[in-house]
Amino acid sequence: MTGRRVPVLVGVGIATRREEDYTKALEPLDLMIEATRAAGADCGKPELLREVGRIAVPRGRWRYRNPSGAIAAAIGAGGAETVLSTVGVLQQSLIARACEDIADGRIDSAIVAGADAGFRILRAKIAGKFAVERAQEDDPDILLEPAEELRHEAEVAAGMQMPVGLYALADSARRAALRRGIEAHREHLGEMYARFSAIAANNPDAWIRDQKSPREISEPGPRNPMQAFPYTRLHCSTWNVDQAAALLLCSEDRADALGIEPARRVYPVVSVESNHMVALSARKDPGRCIGAEVAAEALFRESGISPEQIDLFELYSCFPVAVECFAEAARVPKGRDLTITGGMPFAGGPYNNYFFQATAKAAELLRAGGGKTTLLSCVSGIMTKQAFALWSAEPPTRGFARLDVTADVAARSEQVEVAIDFAGEGKVVGSTVVHARGLDPVAVLLIDTSPGRRALIKCEQPEVIRSLETDEWAGRTVKAAGGLLVA
Numbered sequence: 001m002t003g004r005r006v007p008v009l010v011g012v013g014i015a016t017r018r019e020e021d022y023t024k025a026l027e028p029l030d031l032m033i034e035a036t037r038a039a040g041a042d043c044g045k046p047e048l049l050r051e052v053g054r055i056a057v058p059r060g061r062w063r064y065r066n067p068s069g070a071i072a073a074a075i076g077a078g079g080a081e082t083v084l085s086t087v088g089v090l091q092q093s094l095i096a097r098a099c100e101d102i103a104d105g106r107i108d109s110a111i112v113a114g115a116d117a118g119f120r121i122l123r124a125k126i127a128g129k130f131a132v133e134r135a136q137e138d139d140p141d142i143l144l145e146p147a148e149e150l151r152h153e154a155e156v157a158a159g160m161q162m163p164v165g166l167y168a169l170a171d172s173a174r175r176a177a178l179r180r181g182i183e184a185h186r187e188h189l190g191e192m193y194a195r196f197s198a199i200a201a202n203n204p205d206a207w208i209r210d211q212k213s214p215r216e217i218s219e220p221g222p223r224n225p226m227q228a229f230p231y232t233r234l235h236c237s238t239w240n241v242d243q244a245a246a247l248l249l250c251s252e253d254r255a256d257a258l259g260i261e262p263a264r265r266v267y268p269v270v271s272v273e274s275n276h277m278v279a280l281s282a283r284k285d286p287g288r289c290i291g292a293e294v295a296a297e298a299l300f301r302e303s304g305i306s307p308e309q310i311d312l313f314e315l316y317s318c319f320p321v322a323v324e325c326f327a328e329a330a331r332v333p334k335g336r337d338l339t340i341t342g343g344m345p346f347a348g349g350p351y352n353n354y355f356f357q358a359t360a361k362a363a364e365l366l367r368a369g370g371g372k373t374t375l376l377s378c379v380s381g382i383m384t385k386q387a388f389a390l391w392s393a394e395p396p397t398r399g400f401a402r403l404d405v406t407a408d409v410a411a412r413s414e415q416v417e418v419a420i421d422f423a424g425e426g427k428v429v430g431s432t433v434v435h436a437r438g439l440d441p442v443a444v445l446l447i448d449t450s451p452g453r454r455a456l457i458k459c460e461q462p463e464v465i466r467s468l469e470t471d472e473w474a475g476r477t478v479k480a481a482g483g484l485l486v487a
Contacts, residue, residue, distance in 0.1 A: 008266065011039035011246075016207075018207075020123060025242060028117045032115040036074075037049070043264055048248065052080050054081045055068040060352050063133055081107070082140040087150075088146030092376075112356065114352065118241050147277065150279070155280070155456060169444065192320065212346075229432050267393070272388050284415065293328075294405045295387065295388050312374040314361070316355070330375060355376070355378045371393075418456065422457060425480075428474050429447060429448055445485065458484055
């Protein structure tokens with residue numbers, strides 16, 4: 001960086017809607033435009049929107065081909081480079097790339113925005129209709145996509161299309177490694193997420209603000225059904241929300257030239273990411289996140305600060321095992337809060353956009369004097385890719401650093417072969433029971449079949465399902481034929 005090309009976050013915008021009549025609800029693109037305009041107003045110099053050099057958006061549950069282009073047209077930013085990333089690209093990558101390019105002088109300013117309108121989709125479905133979106137015919141200047149598939153073909157064959165089952169498998173493996181009993185673990189998760197609920201109750205932007213008790217969270221019921229044991233709905237990201245966020249970044253010299261108040265500025269310090277992709281079932285230790293550990297080590301080494309010196313933490317909370325793996329990797333001091341928003345189950349988890357909501361909240365708290373530093377974690381896939389971002393209320397002494405630890409993570413990761421339709425014996429590594437709506441529960445077990453080999457097997461026997469939700473199966477030797485458990 002030369003001169004004052006320090007990247008700085010100068011504007012944040014959040015848009016939330018809860019319209020019962022889906023025909024009156026804003027579609028996702030309009031939510032993004034509203035959040036973007038709010039970010040311009042927030043910095044005090046909305047004219048900055050017209051000169052942004054880049055607009056980047058991660059794909060949500062919508063069909064727009066170039067939402068960045070539509071945002072550019074709406075705010076008069078005709079010269080902006082347009083970027084769209086697909087699912088499987090870390091949300092933090094869009095922020096880090098913008099900061100890096102500002103620091104290197106390739107652009108002076110950027111907008112990173114995203115939205116999902118899951119509540120609109122839900123209300124339309126309840127009405128027996130479809131939530132229509134306006135069509136777009138143009139393409140973005142840049143399309144970012146992951147290099148590989150996020151799921152192993154054996155996971156798909158075992159019916160594990162939804163993330164919750166795979167995360168629950170990882171949770172089971174981690175719990176067993178900690179030698180924590182099943183009931184003790186359920187109580188632990190309930191208490192952890194009850195604290196998240198309490199934080200959300202005081203967050204005006206949270207989707208669910210009525211505080212839940214540990215028992216309300218952990219015990220299944222008609223309004224809180226089991227999803228994949230031990231995860232109930234309140235352990236999972238609440239994605240039927242209409243939420244958007246936008247982040248407005250520029251160089252500090254541009255902020256100075258525009259007269260943006262120093263009190264509005266929040267500084268990116270370090271961004272670290274790993275894009276090494278290994279499917280969950282193929283990881284030698286599925287209850288551990290090597291990428292998060294390597295990324296955290298690099299962040300603390302680069303920043304020169306310790307976990308104890310970080311004031312606020314926001315750990316990606318799609319499912320509890322992600323929170324715990326990232327807390328362990330970041331060495332979060334005992335007793336510290338792990339979220340500033342209330343987490344994705346309660347603050348709301350708009351599909352492929354929550355990280356921007358959390359970053360916006362971090363900026364608000366740092367500006368308000370809630371702390372001097374915030375550490376956020378980011379996930380893509382089934383804890384497939386990992387990132388950490390450190391933000392500060394004060395300019396970093398070393399400037400902004402973007403680190404890619406993909407190669408280091410690959411060198412430290414061990415991968416095993418996963419069989420399909422396995423027949424033979426194996427030792428249970430982890431297990432879950434998937435409770436899909438309208439279908440009978442199905443048990444799924446991850447087993448080691450021999451050194452370096454593994455398989456996923458299923459079972460629909462009621463007595464096995466009951467036992468898996470009460471008894472410890474990790475370490476047991478089981479038999480399978482054709483990918484099914486043999487009693």
